[in-house]
Amino acid sequence: MSPSDFFYRNREIAGFSNPSRATYTAVRELLENSLDAAESREVPPNIFLRISELEGQKESETKFYIMRVEDNGTGVPADHIPNAFGQIFYGSKYELKQARGTFGLGGTMAVLYGQITTHEPVKIESSTGGDIHEFIMNIDIQNNRANIFKHNIRQNPTGWKGTSIEIQMDGNYSRIMHRLIEYLKQTAMVVPYADITYIDPKGRLYKYERGTETLPPQPQSVKPHPHGVDVETVKRLISTAKSKNMKTFMMENFQGVGSITAEKFLKMAGVSLKTKPKMLSSEEMVRIVRSTKEYGGFKRPIASCLSPIGVELFKTGISKELGLTDEDYLKVVTRKPSTYLGYPFIVEAAVASGQTIRKSHGPGIHIYRFANRIPLLFDEGSGVIWKAAHRNINWKTYSVEKDTPIVIAVHVCSTKIPYKSVGKEFMADQPEVEKEVTNAIREAARGVRSYISKRTRIQSEKRRLNIFNNYLPVIAQFATRLSEREELPDITPLLAAVSTVIPEEKNTLEEVPRIVEESSE
Numbered sequence: 092m093s094p095s096d097f098f099y100r101n102r103e104i105a106g107f108s109n110p111s112r113a114t115y116t117a118v119r120e121l122l123e124n125s126l127d128a129a130e131s132r133e134v135p136p137n138i139f140l141r142i143s144e145l146e147g148q149k150e151s152e153t154k155f156y157i158m159r160v161e162d163n164g165t166g167v168p169a170d171h172i173p174n175a176f177g178q179i180f181y182g183s184k185y186e187l188k189q190a191r192g193t194f195g196l197g198g199t200m201a202v203l204y205g206q207i208t209t210h211e212p213v214k215i216e217s218s219t220g221g222d223i224h225e226f227i228m229n230i231d232i233q234n235n236r237a238n239i240f241k242h243n244i245r246q247n248p249t250g251w252k253g254t255s256i257e258i259q260m261d262g263n264y265s266r267i268m269h270r271l272i273e274y275l276k277q278t279a280m281v282v283p284y285a286d287i288t289y290i291d292p293k294g295r296l297y298k299y300e301r302g303t304e305t306l307p308p309q310p311q312s313v314k315p316h317p318h319g320v321d322v323e324t325v326k327r328l329i330s331t332a333k334s335k336n337m338k339t340f341m342m343e344n345f346q347g348v349g350s351i352t353a354e355k356f357l358k359m360a361g362v363s364l365k366t367k368p369k370m371l372s373s374e375e376m377v378r379i380v381r382s383t384k385e386y387g388g389f390k391r392p393i394a395s396c397l398s399p400i401g402v403e404l405f406k407t408g409i410s411k412e413l414g415l416t417d418e419d420y421l422k423v424v425t426r427k428p429s430t431y432l433g434y435p436f437i438v439e440a441a442v443a444s445g446q447t448i449r450k451s452h453g454p455g456i457h458i459y460r461f462a463n464r465i466p467l468l469f470d471e472g473s474g475v476i477w478k479a480a481h482r483n484i485n486w487k488t489y490s491v492e493k494d495t496p497i498v499i500a501v502h503v504c505s506t507k508i509p510y511k512s513v514g515k516e517f518m519a520d521q522p523e524v525e526k527e528v529t530n531a532i533r534e535a536a537r538g539v540r541s542y543i544s545k546r547t548r549i550q551s552e553k554r555r556l557n558i559f560n561n562y563l564p565v566i567a568q569f570a571t572r573l574s575e576r577e578e579l580p581d582i583t584p585l586l587a588a589v590s591t592v593i594p595e596e597k598n599t600l601e602e603v604p605r606i607v608e609e610s611s612e
Contacts, residue, residue: 093235094179105200110153113204114262115271120197121160127191128164135304136285137163144292155209156262161255166219176202176215177230177237188310188396189504191463201258203230208261212240217254223247264292276412277466281400283408302411310398314346317383319433325376329368338364347390356386392435394428397504399437409441419445420542424534431523436505440531443498444539454494461502467516474517476501479528489536490543501528
């Protein structure tokens with residue numbers, strides 16, 4: 092059975108279980124491919140998304156839609172287009188570095204789903220800066236390859252670079268609409284340097300404008316870390332290695348392994364330094380892999396293969412999409428790199444609170460989850476982030492009550508996100524990841540207590556100032572009558588003093604007696 096045939100029979104594994112979920116998954120996969128393409132070109136992404144309903148359809152729960160996604164990415168070379176969109180598991184991300192997707196599955200699955208539900212081919216236009224190549228094609232499911240119906244080449248006077256893909260598919264937009272809008276909003280939150288335009292089936296325009304031109308640094312491809320390999324990985328490395336002995340093999344194929352470390356490790360593993368890699372027995376390979384888990388002398392995995400959002404970009408995205416003001420609390424932290432099972436990862440967390448959050452989200456804790464800049468919208472209560480926020484933290488120590496409005500946003504980036512399911516919607520509770528997520532939220536929440544305390548003082552002071560505003564004029568009238576004067580005393584300086592901005596509260600309280608004394612003189 093070919094990979095295409097397998098996923099044709101088991102499309103729910105890839106997130107295409109029903110028309111509504113398929114609509115969401117197709118948008119997500121195509122949009123993320125576009126973001127990756129623009130980021131690899133190191134330009135702020137410009138992405139256009141449109142979902143159109145085919146005319147002349149009867150009223151029903153599901154309908155045929157045309158989905159079009161266009162970007163300003165690198166473009167796909169013409170000779171790779173048939174494979175990139177017509178062959179399952181054909182991808183450009185099979186390297187050890189952070190990436191949104193790694194299987195070469197998502198975009199092709201959207202094409203496959205459209206084909207098996209509408210029997211219509213996909214239309215692809217792409218350019219790397221030269222001519223624009225247009226392909227009309229579908230997938231030969233039994234042989235896992237593209238059937239090309241048309242290939243047109245036309246001039247590109249504007250020098251456009253990028254890709255546009257148009258798929259006709261069966262979907263249920265009305266049922267997934269709110270989730271889809273939320274996905275776009277959250278995507279704009281973690282990629283504030285992107286400009287996303289969306290037109291829905293009713294012609295409504297949704298615009299997510301970029302808040303900055305700055306892009307995070309690109310992740311770099313690295314060698315595997317010894318703690319993260321298995322027997323098959325070692326076997327594959329040996330088959331392609333040109334090393335003359337095991338010492339040079341360890342130094343050339345694994346990160347952080349120098350001459351002394353290689354000698355100490357091989358001595359512990361009971362393997363001669365001069366042994367040729369291709370002469371290793373199966374028993375020796377297994378012993379080497381088992382020893383990598385036990386040896387503690389390896390350096391920590393290199394973090395250059397990761398690309399965290401960064402404090403400023405994360406803060407920009409959250410402030411932009413949540414509409415936060417200077418009156419709201421927002422703190423973003425990026426933790427130092429850590430590892431689980433030999434894979435490096437970085438946790439970033441943001442905590443926001445204030446009246447803007449109360450108006451938009453209401454009271455209570457609201458969580459946004461992200462993995463490698465992908466919003467995770469489903470199965471919230473099953474993931475490690477929900478567990479860390481709700482079970483591992485005692486919010487009363489931060490003066491957070493049940494009616495306190497709190498937004499928590501957590502982003503985990505890694506070369507291998509510990510997803511708990513193929514649908515990639517929630518992360519397993521790896522102890523190392525859970526610990527880092529918990530500590531990141533705690534660090535971001537440290538200022539919440541003082542913020543809430545300050546807001547409480549402000550509310551108390553406002554009530555006090557209200558009393559002054561209501562009663563000082565009345566007191567002034569009585570004072571005039573008692574003193575048998577004709578003119579009312581000027582209470583403006585007193586009102587100005589007690590109405591000073593709250594951070595100057597202490598100065599205000601000291602200023603009032605002085606003004607009273609001066610006016611009595």
